[in-house]
Amino acid sequence: xxxxxxxxxxxxxxxxxxxxxxxxxxxxxxxxxxxxxxxxxxxxxxxxxxxxxxxxxxxxxxxxxxxxxxxxxxxxxxxxxxxxxxxxxxxxxxxxxxxxxxxxxxxxxxxxxxxxxxxxxxxxxxxxxxxxxxxxxxxxxxxxxxxxxxxxxxxxxxxxxxxxxxxxxxxxxxxxxxxxxxxxxxxxxxxxxxxx
Amino acid sequence: xxxxxxxxxxxxxxxxxxxxxxxxxxxxxxxxxxxxxxxxxxxxxxxxxxxxxxxxxxxxxxxxxxxxxxxxxxxxxxxxxxxxxxxxxxxxxxxxxxxxxxxxxxxxxxxxxxxxxxxxxxxxxxxxxxxxxxxxxxxxxxxxxxxxxxxxxxxxxxxxxxxxxxxxxxxxxxxxxxxxxxxxxxxxxxxxxxxx
DNA sequence: TTTTTAAATGAGCGATCGCTCATTTATATT
DNA sequence: AATATAAATGAGCGATCGCTCATTTAAAAA
Numbered sequence: 001x002x003x004x005x006x007x008x009x010x011x012x013x014x015x016x017x018x019x020x021x022x023x024x025x026x027x028x029x030x031x032x033x034x035x036x037x038x039x040x041x042x043x044x045x046x047x048x049x050x051x052x053x054x055x056x057x058x059x060x061x062x063x064x065x066x067x068x069x070x071x072x073x074x075x076x077x078x079x080x081x082x083x084x085x086x087x088x089x090x091x092x093x094x095x096x097x098x099x100x101x102x103x104x105x106x107x108x109x110x111x112x113x114x115x116x117x118x119x120x121x122x123x124x125x126x127x128x129x130x131x132x133x134x135x136x137x138x139x140x141x142x143x144x145x146x147x148x149x150x151x152x153x154x155x156x157x158x159x160x161x162x163x164x165x166x167x168x169x170x171x172x173x174x175x176x177x178x179x180x181x182x183x184x185x186x187x188x189x190x191x192x193x194x195x196x
Numbered sequence: 197x198x199x200x201x202x203x204x205x206x207x208x209x210x211x212x213x214x215x216x217x218x219x220x221x222x223x224x225x226x227x228x229x230x231x232x233x234x235x236x237x238x239x240x241x242x243x244x245x246x247x248x249x250x251x252x253x254x255x256x257x258x259x260x261x262x263x264x265x266x267x268x269x270x271x272x273x274x275x276x277x278x279x280x281x282x283x284x285x286x287x288x289x290x291x292x293x294x295x296x297x298x299x300x301x302x303x304x305x306x307x308x309x310x311x312x313x314x315x316x317x318x319x320x321x322x323x324x325x326x327x328x329x330x331x332x333x334x335x336x337x338x339x340x341x342x343x344x345x346x347x348x349x350x351x352x353x354x355x356x357x358x359x360x361x362x363x364x365x366x367x368x369x370x371x372x373x374x375x376x377x378x379x380x381x382x383x384x385x386x387x388x389x390x391x392x
Numbered sequence: 393t394t395t396t397t398a399a400a401t402g403a404g405c406g407a408t409c410g411c412t413c414a415t416t417t418a419t420a421t422t
Numbered sequence: 423a424a425t426a427t428a429a430a431t432g433a434g435c436g437a438t439c440g441c442t443c444a445t446t447t448a449a450a451a452a
Contacts, residue, residue: 001427002418008430024308026222030410040431041411051410110306112220118363148360148372153385156356160348167314176344189349193389197397198448204400226440236401237441247440 009047011037016058021104025055025111052113059108059117062101067124069094076131080141081191083132088158088187095162096178103166142194153193157186205243207233212254217300221251221307248309255304255313258297263320265290272327276337277387279328284354284383291358292374299362338390349389353382 015037020028030051034041048054070091074083095102108117133150136142145153165178211233216224226247230237244250266287270279291298304313329346332338341349361374 001420002429003420004429024221026224026307028222029408031408042413042432043430045411046429106306110302111222114363146378148357149378149382149385152353152356152360152382156352157348159356160352161344164344164348167310182342182345186345186348189345189389193385197450198399199450200399225438227438238402238443239400241441242399 008037008039008043012039012044012047013058013061016054017062017104018100020055020107021100025107025113028055030054055108055113056116059104059113060120062104062108063117063121064124066091066094066101066105067121069098071125071128074128074132076128077135078132080136080139081195083136084154084191085187087129087155088183091155091158092162092178092183095166099166102162106163106166140196143196145194150194154190157190158183161186204233204235204239208235208240208243209254209257212250213258213300214296216251216303217296221303221309224251226250251304251309252312255300255309256316258300258304259313259317260320262287262290262297262301263317265294267321267324270324270328272324273331274328276328276332276335277391279332280350280387281383283325283351284379287351287354288358288374288379291362295362298358302359302362336392339392341390346390350386353386354379357382 012033016028016033019033019036030044031041034044037044044054048057070087072090074086074090076083078086105117108114130147133142133145133147137144161178161183164176168175208229212224212229215229215232226240227237230240233240240250244253266283268286270282270286272279274282301313304310326343329338329341329343333340357374357379360372364371
């Protein structure tokens with residue numbers, strides 16, 4: 001029998017992410033994707049049940065890719081400040097080196113397709129980030145805290161900073177540029193907040 | 197001459213927000229909107245140049261509405277902690293009492309339509325939030341800080357907390373419920389971070 | 393009451409949508 | 423070399439899209 005052409009399905013995936021990011025979910029369509037990826041519309045339905053299935057599968061893949069990048073070199077038993085800083089560096093690096101992926105994630109995470117992606121991400125994050133916080137509490141590095149409050153204080157500021165960079169949009173009228181110096185400054189505020 | 201029916205245009209606005217929120221920007225269309233609002237498709241084009249114009253106008257209106265709600269009773273010369281707490285309370289109240297509007301905002305802010313809405317919001321926020329931070333620095337309540345870092349440390353945690361509530365989605369498997377107690381707990385971390 | 397004028401309409405245009413199917417193509421197996 | 427089989431295709435279906443236009447409707451101005 002004829003084997004699947006991995007280049008074809010990879011092209012479909014990449015073009016889908018690119019189109020959704022650049023033209024918006026509202027202008028994304030199977031016929032357009034087929035044309036952009038250089039395949040027949042019918043080919044896409046060999047790999048995906050329908051349009052929703054395609055978007056959901058790709059969003060989960062991209063979400064997990066981001067999780068993996070964020071947790072690279074991170075271990076739950078690390079000292080608190082060190083472990084958190086690794087997550088900050090990883091996530092910033094991912095967002096800066098993969099702007100299309102990061103923008104795709106933001107759009108999907110705030111669309112009607114959010115559910116499956118968020119489920120996949122939270123399941124993945126739970127594994128390492130949950131124990132990490134529990135350890136930090138047990139070791140007396142930080143006070144007792146729920147996962148949601150921790151996330152909001154420890155990580156939301158970073159995502160906000162990255163978003164300012166993505167937006168090329170600013171309060172002062174001139175473009176905001178992300179830098180390690182600014183990231184470190186913000187990180188220090190967060191550490192001051194959380195450390196006993 | 198025949199006057200405009202204000203109920204009609206108001207109905208168009210409200211149904212558009214409702215449809216985009218519940219069905220997604222990707223399933224929003226003029227014909228569908230017309231049917232939902234009980235008007236002819238042609239009527240919509242009396243008020244809006246085209247579909248993009250409609251989405252942009254409505255997104256700017258909703259963005260400014262949220263700004264107004266967030267800044268209610270807030271003044272730039274307030275003491276730092278008091279002024280920031282008012283913004284937190286206002287924004288939380290808005291998000292909780294107007295879930296459709298808040299969800300609409302998130303979706304548009306992360307779509308290809310973000311530009312006009314963000315411009316309108318940042319212009320509006322600059323007026324009061326900018327001087328507020330400058331005052332707090334001048335009065336020695338907080339250290340010198342850029343608008344972007346301030347925003348990321350002082351407000352991003354709140355938005356994250358509200359989003360957890362909206363998502364009905366959690367790390368611990370059971371639903372996260374927003375409360376004033378949790379908000380205050382998170383606020384205290386932020387104050388600890390920023391106050392000298 | 394008549395005239396004027398903009399609001400409002402419903403039918404429908406061409407384009408594109410998501411998706412299917414009969415057919416062709418390429419490769420692993422025999 | 424012949425066969426079997428799944429991948430891949432292009433044409434095209436019915437539905438819906440964004441949008442227009444000739445016509446009707448309603449209220450202000452005369």
